[in-house]
Amino acid sequence: MARGATAAVRSTETGGPGQVQRVDFTVEGMMCASCAMRVQKALNKQAGVTAAEVNFGTAGVHVDYRPGEVDVDVPRAAADRAGYHLEPITPARDRGD
Numbered sequence: 001m002a003r004g005a006t007a008a009v010r011s012t013e014t015g016g017p018g019q020v021q022r023v024d025f026t027v028e029g030m031m032c033a034s035c036a037m038r039v040q041k042a043l044n045k046q047a048g049v050t051a052a053e054v055n056f057g058t059a060g061v062h063v064d065y066r067p068g069e070v071d072v073d074v075p076r077a078a079a080d081r082a083g084y085h086l087e088p089i090t091p092a093r094d095r096g097d
Helices: 033-044 073-081
Strands: 008-011 021-028 049-055 060-065 085-088
Touching (some): 033 073
Antiparallel strands (some): 021 060
């Protein structure tokens, strides 16, 4: 993640080693709906990512992943390789707002 930034991470499933976490990002570099599809496809190919949903209209992405199988930085690296940049969304309560 960017220095000093923390992603909005929350549990979407409870208990056990298979617990799924969700992290939210904004996507930089998308110019069309095809771009959003490319980002989503790149993210969903990553081992440990259980679901990725990209919204071109809001330039946002939700990534559900299994922390024991993949680090939260893996989706960011996958998007970078596809030519896009994911910036973590920091919840207001974590920013001190």
